[in-house]
Amino acid sequence: MSEKLFQEKIDSEKKIEPKDWMPEKYRQHLIRQISQHAHSEIIGMQPEGQWINRAPSLRAKMILLAKVQDEAGHGLYLYSACETLGISRKELINQLHEERAKYSSIFNYPTLNWADMGAIGWLVDGAAIVNQVSLQRTSYGPYSRGMIKICKEESFHQRQGYEIMAEMANGTKEQKAMAQDALNRFWWPSIMMFGPHDADSPRTGNAMKWKIKRQTNDELRQSFIDKTVPQAQVIGLTIPDPDLKWNEQRGHYDFGEIDWKEFWNVVNGNGPCNKERLDHHKRAHNEGRWVREAAKVYAEKNKLN
Protein backbone atom coordinates (compact mmCIF):
# COMPACT_ATOMS: atom_id res chain seq x y z
CA MET A 1 0.00 0.00 0.00
CA SER A 2 1.24 3.43 -0.82
CA GLU A 3 1.37 6.50 1.36
CA LYS A 4 -1.42 7.98 -0.76
CA LEU A 5 -3.81 5.13 0.02
CA PHE A 6 -2.78 5.32 3.67
CA GLN A 7 -3.64 9.02 3.75
CA GLU A 8 -7.00 8.36 2.10
CA LYS A 9 -7.77 5.86 4.81
CA ILE A 10 -6.83 8.41 7.48
CA ASP A 11 -8.87 11.14 5.77
CA SER A 12 -11.97 8.96 5.74
CA GLU A 13 -11.61 8.49 9.53
CA LYS A 14 -10.68 4.80 9.26
CA LYS A 15 -8.55 3.51 12.13
CA ILE A 16 -5.13 2.00 11.50
CA GLU A 17 -4.61 -1.41 13.12
CA PRO A 18 -1.29 -3.09 14.03
CA LYS A 19 -1.11 -5.34 10.97
CA ASP A 20 -1.99 -2.59 8.49
CA TRP A 21 0.67 -0.97 6.35
CA MET A 22 1.83 2.36 7.73
CA PRO A 23 4.61 4.81 6.84
CA GLU A 24 7.71 4.26 8.96
CA LYS A 25 7.52 7.85 10.19
CA TYR A 26 3.95 7.32 11.38
CA ARG A 27 5.11 4.27 13.33
CA GLN A 28 8.06 6.14 14.84
CA HIS A 29 5.91 9.11 15.78
CA LEU A 30 3.44 6.82 17.55
CA ILE A 31 6.19 4.94 19.40
CA ARG A 32 7.64 8.21 20.65
CA GLN A 33 4.29 9.68 21.66
CA ILE A 34 2.73 6.56 23.22
CA SER A 35 5.89 5.59 25.11
CA GLN A 36 6.27 9.12 26.45
CA HIS A 37 2.65 8.92 27.56
CA ALA A 38 3.22 5.51 29.21
CA HIS A 39 6.39 6.65 30.99
CA SER A 40 4.50 9.72 32.26
CA GLU A 41 1.85 7.53 33.89
CA ILE A 42 4.51 5.40 35.56
CA ILE A 43 6.81 8.22 36.70
CA GLY A 44 3.67 10.14 37.71
CA MET A 45 3.09 7.59 40.47
CA GLN A 46 6.11 8.92 42.37
CA PRO A 47 5.11 12.45 43.43
CA GLU A 48 1.75 11.17 44.68
CA GLY A 49 3.02 7.87 46.02
CA GLN A 50 5.14 9.80 48.50
CA TRP A 51 1.96 11.06 50.18
CA ILE A 52 0.07 7.77 50.56
CA ASN A 53 1.36 7.13 54.08
CA ARG A 54 1.01 10.79 55.01
CA ALA A 55 -2.61 11.21 53.89
CA PRO A 56 -4.66 13.11 56.48
CA SER A 57 -7.46 10.53 56.76
CA LEU A 58 -8.19 6.90 55.94
CA ARG A 59 -10.62 8.05 53.25
CA ALA A 60 -7.97 10.26 51.64
CA LYS A 61 -5.46 7.42 51.84
CA MET A 62 -7.73 4.86 50.16
CA ILE A 63 -8.56 7.31 47.38
CA LEU A 64 -4.94 8.23 46.73
CA LEU A 65 -3.93 4.57 46.71
CA ALA A 66 -6.65 3.79 44.15
CA LYS A 67 -5.52 6.73 42.03
CA VAL A 68 -1.88 5.65 42.02
CA GLN A 69 -2.95 2.08 41.16
CA ASP A 70 -4.94 3.46 38.23
CA GLU A 71 -1.85 5.28 37.01
CA ALA A 72 0.10 2.01 37.04
CA GLY A 73 -2.74 0.46 35.08
CA HIS A 74 -2.81 3.30 32.58
CA GLY A 75 0.93 2.99 32.05
CA LEU A 76 0.47 -0.71 31.29
CA TYR A 77 -2.40 -0.13 28.81
CA LEU A 78 -0.14 2.31 27.00
CA TYR A 79 2.91 0.03 26.97
CA SER A 80 0.64 -2.66 25.49
CA ALA A 81 -0.55 -0.28 22.79
CA CYS A 82 3.03 0.71 22.05
CA GLU A 83 4.20 -2.90 21.81
CA THR A 84 1.73 -3.51 18.96
CA LEU A 85 4.04 -1.28 16.88
CA GLY A 86 6.78 -3.89 17.09
CA ILE A 87 8.89 -2.58 19.96
CA SER A 88 9.42 -4.61 23.14
CA ARG A 89 8.59 -3.53 26.68
CA LYS A 90 12.23 -4.08 27.56
CA GLU A 91 13.41 -1.68 24.87
CA LEU A 92 10.88 0.91 25.99
CA ILE A 93 12.19 0.75 29.57
CA ASN A 94 15.78 0.93 28.27
CA GLN A 95 14.95 4.06 26.31
CA LEU A 96 13.58 5.65 29.48
CA HIS A 97 16.61 4.68 31.55
CA GLU A 98 19.06 5.86 28.91
CA GLU A 99 17.10 9.12 28.59
CA ARG A 100 16.32 8.50 24.94
CA ALA A 101 12.60 8.65 25.80
CA LYS A 102 10.99 11.41 27.80
CA TYR A 103 8.08 11.69 30.19
CA SER A 104 5.96 14.71 31.09
CA SER A 105 8.07 17.38 32.79
CA ILE A 106 5.33 18.12 35.31
CA PHE A 107 6.49 15.13 37.36
CA ASN A 108 9.89 16.72 37.87
CA TYR A 109 8.37 19.17 40.33
CA PRO A 110 8.33 18.22 44.02
CA THR A 111 5.18 17.65 46.08
CA LEU A 112 5.80 19.63 49.26
CA ASN A 113 2.57 19.19 51.21
CA TRP A 114 -0.94 17.76 51.11
CA ALA A 115 -2.32 20.71 49.13
CA ASP A 116 -0.10 19.56 46.27
CA MET A 117 -2.20 16.36 46.06
CA GLY A 118 -5.14 18.64 45.42
CA ALA A 119 -3.31 20.73 42.86
CA ILE A 120 -2.02 17.67 41.00
CA GLY A 121 -5.41 16.00 40.81
CA TRP A 122 -7.18 19.19 39.81
CA LEU A 123 -4.63 20.71 37.42
CA VAL A 124 -2.31 17.95 36.24
CA ASP A 125 -5.00 15.33 35.82
CA GLY A 126 -7.30 18.02 34.47
CA ALA A 127 -4.76 18.88 31.78
CA ALA A 128 -4.14 15.20 31.06
CA ILE A 129 -7.88 14.58 30.66
CA VAL A 130 -8.26 17.44 28.14
CA ASN A 131 -5.43 15.90 26.12
CA GLN A 132 -6.70 12.33 26.47
CA VAL A 133 -10.31 13.10 25.60
CA SER A 134 -9.01 14.53 22.34
CA LEU A 135 -6.77 11.50 21.77
CA GLN A 136 -9.73 9.10 21.99
CA ARG A 137 -10.17 9.96 18.32
CA THR A 138 -6.54 9.28 17.37
CA SER A 139 -6.09 7.32 14.14
CA TYR A 140 -4.21 4.36 15.65
CA GLY A 141 -6.72 1.76 16.89
CA PRO A 142 -4.88 0.38 19.95
CA TYR A 143 -3.97 3.89 21.17
CA SER A 144 -7.55 5.07 20.70
CA ARG A 145 -8.95 2.09 22.63
CA GLY A 146 -6.46 2.69 25.44
CA MET A 147 -7.46 6.35 25.65
CA ILE A 148 -11.16 5.49 25.83
CA LYS A 149 -10.52 3.13 28.71
CA ILE A 150 -8.25 5.61 30.50
CA CYS A 151 -10.72 8.50 30.16
CA LYS A 152 -13.47 6.36 31.65
CA GLU A 153 -11.34 5.61 34.69
CA GLU A 154 -9.65 8.95 35.08
CA SER A 155 -12.62 11.25 35.61
CA PHE A 156 -12.52 10.57 39.35
CA HIS A 157 -8.87 11.68 39.54
CA GLN A 158 -9.61 15.27 38.68
CA ARG A 159 -12.63 15.36 41.00
CA GLN A 160 -10.72 14.10 44.01
CA GLY A 161 -8.08 16.78 43.49
CA TYR A 162 -10.65 19.52 43.12
CA GLU A 163 -12.40 18.27 46.26
CA ILE A 164 -9.14 18.57 48.24
CA MET A 165 -8.60 22.10 46.92
CA ALA A 166 -12.18 23.14 47.64
CA GLU A 167 -11.99 21.78 51.18
CA MET A 168 -8.73 23.55 51.91
CA ALA A 169 -9.85 26.78 50.26
CA ASN A 170 -12.88 26.77 52.57
CA GLY A 171 -10.85 25.76 55.62
CA THR A 172 -8.75 27.81 58.00
CA LYS A 173 -6.75 30.79 56.82
CA GLU A 174 -3.59 28.65 56.84
CA GLN A 175 -5.26 25.90 54.81
CA LYS A 176 -6.49 28.38 52.24
CA ALA A 177 -2.99 29.84 51.99
CA MET A 178 -1.60 26.34 51.39
CA ALA A 179 -4.13 25.73 48.61
CA GLN A 180 -3.29 29.07 46.98
CA ASP A 181 0.44 28.33 47.27
CA ALA A 182 -0.01 24.93 45.58
CA LEU A 183 -2.00 26.58 42.78
CA ASN A 184 0.74 29.21 42.41
CA ARG A 185 3.41 26.55 42.01
CA PHE A 186 1.49 24.15 39.74
CA TRP A 187 -0.40 26.53 37.46
CA TRP A 188 2.35 27.40 35.00
CA PRO A 189 3.90 23.92 34.84
CA SER A 190 0.38 22.57 34.19
CA ILE A 191 -0.27 24.78 31.21
CA MET A 192 3.22 23.94 29.93
CA MET A 193 2.12 20.27 29.86
CA PHE A 194 0.53 20.91 26.45
CA GLY A 195 3.97 21.57 24.99
CA PRO A 196 5.40 24.45 22.93
CA HIS A 197 3.24 26.84 20.92
CA ASP A 198 2.09 25.36 17.60
CA ALA A 199 4.47 27.64 15.69
CA ASP A 200 7.42 26.17 17.63
CA SER A 201 6.28 22.56 17.47
CA PRO A 202 7.86 21.04 14.37
CA ARG A 203 6.16 17.64 14.65
CA THR A 204 2.61 18.99 14.95
CA GLY A 205 2.16 19.12 11.14
CA ASN A 206 2.55 15.39 10.53
CA ALA A 207 0.75 14.48 13.74
CA MET A 208 -2.30 16.45 12.62
CA LYS A 209 -2.10 15.25 9.01
CA TRP A 210 -2.01 11.63 10.19
CA LYS A 211 -4.66 12.36 12.83
CA ILE A 212 -2.43 11.02 15.58
CA LYS A 213 -3.27 14.28 17.31
CA ARG A 214 -6.72 15.76 16.74
CA GLN A 215 -6.13 19.17 18.27
CA THR A 216 -2.96 21.25 18.48
CA ASN A 217 -1.06 22.12 21.66
CA ASP A 218 -2.46 25.65 21.72
CA GLU A 219 -6.05 24.53 21.16
CA LEU A 220 -5.83 22.02 23.99
CA ARG A 221 -4.13 24.52 26.32
CA GLN A 222 -6.87 27.10 25.65
CA SER A 223 -9.58 24.56 26.31
CA PHE A 224 -7.95 23.60 29.64
CA ILE A 225 -7.62 27.23 30.74
CA ASP A 226 -11.21 28.03 29.78
CA LYS A 227 -12.47 25.10 31.86
CA THR A 228 -10.20 25.64 34.86
CA VAL A 229 -10.43 29.39 35.50
CA PRO A 230 -14.14 29.28 36.50
CA GLN A 231 -13.38 26.31 38.78
CA ALA A 232 -10.78 28.42 40.60
CA GLN A 233 -13.29 31.25 40.95
CA VAL A 234 -15.90 28.93 42.46
CA ILE A 235 -13.58 27.97 45.32
CA GLY A 236 -12.17 31.48 45.79
CA LEU A 237 -8.60 30.90 44.60
CA THR A 238 -6.66 33.20 42.29
CA ILE A 239 -4.89 32.01 39.15
CA PRO A 240 -1.32 33.40 39.37
CA ASP A 241 -1.42 35.23 36.05
CA PRO A 242 -1.98 39.03 36.07
CA ASP A 243 -2.68 38.99 32.31
CA LEU A 244 -5.50 36.48 32.59
CA LYS A 245 -8.81 37.94 31.46
CA TRP A 246 -11.92 36.96 29.56
CA ASN A 247 -11.87 38.03 25.94
CA GLU A 248 -15.45 38.54 24.86
CA GLN A 249 -14.51 38.74 21.20
CA ARG A 250 -12.60 35.46 21.11
CA GLY A 251 -14.90 33.74 23.58
CA HIS A 252 -11.80 32.54 25.42
CA TYR A 253 -9.53 33.61 28.25
CA ASP A 254 -6.41 35.56 27.27
CA PHE A 255 -3.40 34.60 29.34
CA GLY A 256 0.16 35.73 29.96
CA GLU A 257 3.35 34.59 28.24
CA ILE A 258 4.69 31.21 29.32
CA ASP A 259 8.29 31.05 30.58
CA TRP A 260 9.67 28.78 27.87
CA LYS A 261 13.15 28.98 29.30
CA GLU A 262 11.94 27.17 32.38
CA PHE A 263 10.03 24.66 30.21
CA TRP A 264 13.10 23.69 28.15
CA ASN A 265 15.29 23.71 31.22
CA VAL A 266 13.10 21.06 32.88
CA VAL A 267 12.63 19.09 29.63
CA ASN A 268 16.40 18.97 29.24
CA GLY A 269 16.88 17.39 32.63
CA ASN A 270 17.49 20.33 34.94
CA GLY A 271 14.20 20.42 36.83
CA PRO A 272 14.10 20.06 40.61
CA CYS A 273 13.45 16.28 40.60
CA ASN A 274 14.57 14.88 37.19
CA LYS A 275 17.42 12.84 38.63
CA GLU A 276 15.48 11.64 41.66
CA ARG A 277 12.55 10.37 39.54
CA LEU A 278 14.73 8.46 37.09
CA ASP A 279 17.01 7.05 39.79
CA HIS A 280 14.00 5.80 41.71
CA HIS A 281 12.61 4.07 38.61
CA LYS A 282 15.96 2.41 37.87
CA ARG A 283 16.35 1.26 41.45
CA ALA A 284 12.82 -0.23 41.61
CA HIS A 285 13.38 -1.93 38.25
CA ASN A 286 16.70 -3.43 39.32
CA GLU A 287 15.40 -4.52 42.70
CA GLY A 288 12.58 -6.40 40.97
CA ARG A 289 14.92 -8.30 38.66
CA TRP A 290 15.18 -11.39 40.90
CA VAL A 291 11.37 -11.65 41.01
CA ARG A 292 11.11 -11.61 37.21
CA GLU A 293 13.87 -14.17 36.89
CA ALA A 294 12.44 -16.45 39.58
CA ALA A 295 9.00 -16.33 37.95
CA LYS A 296 10.50 -17.40 34.65
CA VAL A 297 12.47 -20.27 36.18
CA TYR A 298 9.38 -21.40 38.08
CA ALA A 299 7.36 -21.44 34.84
CA GLU A 300 10.10 -23.43 33.04
CA LYS A 301 10.28 -25.92 35.89
CA ASN A 302 6.53 -26.51 35.86
CA LYS A 303 6.66 -27.12 32.11
CA LEU A 304 9.12 -29.99 32.65
CA ASN A 305 6.93 -31.74 35.24
Place this chain on the structure above:
Amino acid sequence: MTYKSDIWEVFIQSKNGLAHKHVGNVHASDKKMALDNARDLYTRRNEGSCIWVVKTSHIVSSESEDSESFFDPANDKVYRHPTFYKMPDGAKHI
Protein backbone atom coordinates in the same frame (compact mmCIF):
# COMPACT_ATOMS: atom_id res chain seq x y z
CA MET B 1 19.97 -15.28 32.09
CA THR B 2 18.01 -12.73 30.12
CA TYR B 3 14.43 -12.40 31.22
CA LYS B 4 11.68 -12.29 28.67
CA SER B 5 8.08 -12.82 29.70
CA ASP B 6 5.31 -14.02 27.41
CA ILE B 7 2.51 -11.76 26.28
CA TRP B 8 -1.03 -12.97 26.89
CA GLU B 9 -4.15 -11.50 25.28
CA VAL B 10 -6.98 -10.85 27.72
CA PHE B 11 -10.70 -11.45 27.04
CA ILE B 12 -13.33 -10.45 29.57
CA GLN B 13 -16.94 -11.51 29.89
CA SER B 14 -18.61 -8.59 31.60
CA LYS B 15 -21.52 -10.72 32.82
CA ASN B 16 -22.97 -14.16 32.27
CA GLY B 17 -24.80 -14.44 28.99
CA LEU B 18 -22.52 -12.07 27.07
CA ALA B 19 -19.55 -12.96 24.86
CA HIS B 20 -15.97 -12.53 26.03
CA LYS B 21 -14.45 -9.38 24.58
CA HIS B 22 -10.79 -8.56 23.93
CA VAL B 23 -9.55 -5.81 26.23
CA GLY B 24 -5.77 -5.80 25.86
CA ASN B 25 -2.85 -7.87 27.06
CA VAL B 26 -0.55 -8.58 29.98
CA HIS B 27 2.99 -9.86 30.47
CA ALA B 28 3.30 -13.03 32.58
CA SER B 29 5.57 -16.03 32.89
CA ASP B 30 2.78 -18.61 33.40
CA LYS B 31 -0.97 -18.95 33.11
CA LYS B 32 -1.76 -18.33 36.77
CA MET B 33 0.25 -15.11 36.78
CA ALA B 34 -1.43 -14.13 33.50
CA LEU B 35 -4.88 -14.53 35.06
CA ASP B 36 -3.89 -12.68 38.24
CA ASN B 37 -2.31 -9.83 36.30
CA ALA B 38 -5.32 -9.60 33.98
CA ARG B 39 -7.64 -9.41 37.00
CA ASP B 40 -5.54 -6.68 38.63
CA LEU B 41 -5.15 -4.68 35.44
CA TYR B 42 -8.50 -4.99 33.69
CA THR B 43 -11.11 -5.55 36.41
CA ARG B 44 -10.34 -2.90 39.04
CA ARG B 45 -13.96 -1.76 38.82
CA ASN B 46 -15.87 -5.07 38.65
CA GLU B 47 -15.73 -5.15 34.85
CA GLY B 48 -15.94 -8.92 34.61
CA SER B 49 -17.45 -12.21 35.69
CA CYS B 50 -14.95 -14.35 33.75
CA ILE B 51 -11.50 -13.83 32.19
CA TRP B 52 -9.78 -15.77 29.41
CA VAL B 53 -6.05 -15.36 28.78
CA VAL B 54 -4.45 -16.73 25.61
CA LYS B 55 -0.78 -16.55 24.68
CA THR B 56 -0.46 -13.99 21.91
CA SER B 57 1.81 -16.37 19.98
CA HIS B 58 -1.05 -18.91 19.86
CA ILE B 59 -3.43 -16.57 18.05
CA VAL B 60 -3.73 -16.99 14.30
CA SER B 61 -4.88 -13.87 12.49
CA SER B 62 -5.84 -13.16 8.90
CA GLU B 63 -3.53 -10.67 7.18
CA SER B 64 -4.89 -7.20 6.63
CA GLU B 65 -3.24 -6.88 3.20
CA ASP B 66 -5.11 -10.03 2.08
CA SER B 67 -8.41 -8.96 3.58
CA GLU B 68 -10.01 -8.09 0.25
CA SER B 69 -9.48 -11.51 -1.31
CA PHE B 70 -9.90 -13.30 2.00
CA PHE B 71 -13.40 -11.95 2.53
CA ASP B 72 -14.28 -11.89 -1.19
CA PRO B 73 -16.49 -15.04 -1.13
CA ALA B 74 -19.10 -13.16 0.93
CA ASN B 75 -19.20 -10.07 -1.27
CA ASP B 76 -21.58 -11.19 -4.03
CA LYS B 77 -24.09 -13.05 -1.89
CA VAL B 78 -26.57 -10.35 -1.07
CA TYR B 79 -29.32 -12.99 -0.88
CA ARG B 80 -27.91 -13.87 2.54
CA HIS B 81 -29.46 -10.69 3.89
CA PRO B 82 -33.18 -10.41 4.58
CA THR B 83 -33.33 -7.02 2.83
CA PHE B 84 -32.74 -8.87 -0.48
CA TYR B 85 -36.30 -10.25 -0.42
CA LYS B 86 -39.49 -8.50 -1.48
CA MET B 87 -42.33 -8.69 1.01
CA PRO B 88 -45.88 -8.52 -0.43
CA ASP B 89 -47.71 -5.40 0.73
CA GLY B 90 -49.66 -5.97 3.88
CA ALA B 91 -47.66 -9.02 4.96
CA LYS B 92 -46.52 -8.85 8.56
CA HIS B 93 -42.96 -9.57 9.66
CA ILE B 94 -42.46 -12.95 11.23
